[in-house]
Amino acid sequence: SQQGEEDPQALSIQEGENATMNCSYKTSINNLQWYRQNSGRGLVHLILIRSNEREKHSGRLRVTLDTSKKSSSLLITASRAADTASYFCATGIGYSTLTFGKGTMLLVSP
């Protein structure tokens, strides 16, 4: 079964708006990562947040982690058409593999 589940499955917004995607997981983790996938650049790492961190920023990205609720959110501010992609959360358990969710498809219209 999937460890991480993203919500919503699809999101459509206008350029300039903010986009928020959520990820819920089931078991304890040591870190959570967000990845982006589009046809042009494949799957690319965006940000990693460790289990002892609550919030992290990278450019227009803001990630929060609530380990008590086993959830994370990814906020993209001032979205651009180039942000159109699928976004995946991946949870790290132990010291080996990541488990990916099914992703949120984000469409940003000009």
Next chain:
Amino acid sequence: GAGVSQSPSNKVTEKGKDVELRCDPISGHTALYWYRQSLGQGLEFLIYFQGNSAPDKSGLPSDRFSAERTGGSVSTLTIQRTQQEDSAVYLCASSLGGAGPIYEQYFGPGTRLTVT
């Protein structure tokens, strides 16, 4: 620098044939992963190599799937007697390994396998 490369980029094969997919990780990355992604789905973990340790094969869906990593670098994923349900994009990733939390993974462009 060079990223993760995979070959071929596309492979069409007939049901029952064997296929080999190749992955060249980033130089210096000791960890290598294979995933499978079906249309509209997330990534399904297949196998993980870390240095000279025995690989974690827990994600391989059947004994028709195998993988090896030679010299701690290049990896080959082999699917024997391919079935139509094997059709998917096969992604390879590498990362800095070690006895610590997971590092970010760098993905290759994938091999799109179509079994007819």
